Amino acid sequence: MSLLPLLLVVIYGLCLLFILCFSGGQWQLTRLALRAYAAPPLPRPPVPAAWPRVTVQLPLYNEQNVVERVIDAAAALDYPPELLHIQVLDDSTDATVALAAERVAYHIARGRRLSHVRRPSREGYKAGALRHGLAASDGEFIAIFDADFVPAPDFLRRTIPFFLQDENIGVVQTRWGHLNQAESLLTRLQAFGLDAHFLIEQVGRTFAGFFINFNGTGGVWRRRCIANAGGWHTDTLTEDLDLSYRAQLRGWRFVYRPEIVVPAELPAAMDALKSQQFRWTKGGAETARKHLGALWRSAQPLVVKLQGTFHLLNSSVYVVILLMALLSVPLVFVREHYPEYKLVFRLASVFLVGFAPLVYYYYTAWRLAWPTGKARFYPGFFLLFLSVSMGLALHNARAVALGWLGQRTPFVRTPKAGPGGRGPRRYRTGGVGPWEVLEGLLALYFGFGFGAGLYFGDAGLLPFHLLLTVGFAAICYYSGRHAR
Structure with missing residues (x-):
């Protein structure tokens, strides 16, 4: 049994396990939020004298x-x-x-x-x-x-x-x-x-304390x-x-x-979104680095510590997504040329149910945002949301890594266009650079993985590679379009 394919399978499996735990936390918050909405409304506080x-x-x-x-x-x-x-x-x-x-x-x-x-x-x-x-x-x-x-x-x-x-x-x-x-x-x-x-999230966390x-x-x-x-x-x-x-x-x-x-x-615009995402994800990693130890040393109940840990590590999920994505393409070839791993891949497919709570989480949020059904829930829109979120994995994983390493970076404001979106967009946060080029190359890389799956007749990773290809291509496209 070759060591490298085994290592790829083990690391990929650990990533799937992390996603399963993360999704489980989101499922728990969804259930708590629904209980909060079902509870009798709290009375409004009295007007002060x-x-x-x-x-x-x-x-x-x-x-x-x-x-x-x-x-x-x-x-x-x-x-x-x-x-x-x-x-x-x-x-x-x-x-x-x-x-x-x-x-x-x-x-x-x-x-x-x-x-x-x-x-x-x-x-x-x-x-x-x-x-x-x-x-x-x-x-x-x-x-x-x-x-x-x-x-x-x-x-x-x-x-x-x-x-x-x-x-x-x-x-x-x-x-x-x-x-x-x-x-x-x-x-x-x-x-x-x-x-x-x-x-x-905010409702569920508040309801549970x-x-x-x-x-x-x-x-x-x-x-x-x-x-x-x-x-x-x-x-x-x-x-x-x-x-x-x-x-x-x-x-x-x-x-x-x-x-x-x-x-x-x-x-x-994409540069504005990226500057905002960079602050949120890097800052989240910095705050986790600063407070995780204090959280676990505190007298808080175990469930509060666990949810607080996932809360602080929210942005770090992008590192796991990027690692999973990069490993997924060589795994197409491992599945084809190392039949001894077929049972492992079948077992790993069980962990893919970890994405089901995310569907539940976002569907429930949509239903709460549009209780009258004014806007329909389109499965295609949800998949596009997942795809674009994955496409931000490189940008956000880099921010998280800088946060965990303690590297200081400036606070870059998020440009706003103002009423009607007609204001001058003179505050550029950056144009097309090497990271945007790399996002384009990754779109090609995952497209290659999608093609390899088709060639081998292996549909196991085709949906994942399709989402990644579309996501990274969309991020690259908007980055170039909005840089003009």
């Missing part, structure tokens, strides 16, 4: 396409003006500065309390800006909105009362909506994936919670996930309210 002071922070960096919209939305919040302070945390180096200054002055003249905060440097990126603004604020509660978010006027009146019924609540997080979901296939695919996170995360925007912090957890750190690209785990490890409770929706703009 006296409202507390609130600071709204708007971190900005070169957001000329959306800066006026987010400042106007914050200024339109229905809250006692004498208790509301809006901080425009502006690290911009372009026309955003003048646009922000004009809108701040406009609302100040109409009785609103706003501050246009400019730092001497962009040190610490978003986390540094939030920390800098916090030192100059007096709010007992801190609401945060990224530049592309548009909170409704009643946002604070719907979220602040939750804090006032329990002093141990540190965060109230709300659900993201989508301003431009229908703009393109790319935005529809993103909305599909984000809905699963906000309608299943697992750790959840502040999503970086569209939520409110208790100031005392931020301070007690150590404040905003700048050593990861996901300062939100980092502070969330530090706070919950210190005993703070997080509340998630899916019925409160804050619409936001989805990245409409």
